[in-house]
Amino acid sequence: MHELLRTVPAGAVTTYGDLAGALGARSVARQVGYALAALPEGTDVPWHRVVDGRGLVTRPGSANAKRQCKLLRSEGVTVGRDGRVAEFASRRYALVWRA
């Protein structure tokens, strides 16, 4: 899954559901997030490019949320005050799971 996430280019974003769907089961979106939560700090996986199904940055109150927003903006992604990704539909990356 991390590899699939690694295929997401900078400036693009993806959703838990899409990620899960690309893996085979759309219903495991939660577990995708769960897996990301277990991700170590020094990971090369762009976990910050993952948002929820509506282009909203999840986990309210978390310090990581701010970091994610900043990272996204540094990659050219505009994030609204409420964590909404601008032009999310267009920035949404077409995930392709390599069999």
Next chain:
DNA sequence: CAATTGACTCAGC
């Protein structure tokens, strides 16, 4: 081993 929880999502109001 069974119950609860959770970085989600869809359908209703």
Next chain:
DNA sequence: AGCTGAGCCAATT
């Protein structure tokens, strides 16, 4: 258009 409720599957306790 935004909030609430119910559904979903795996990990934790």
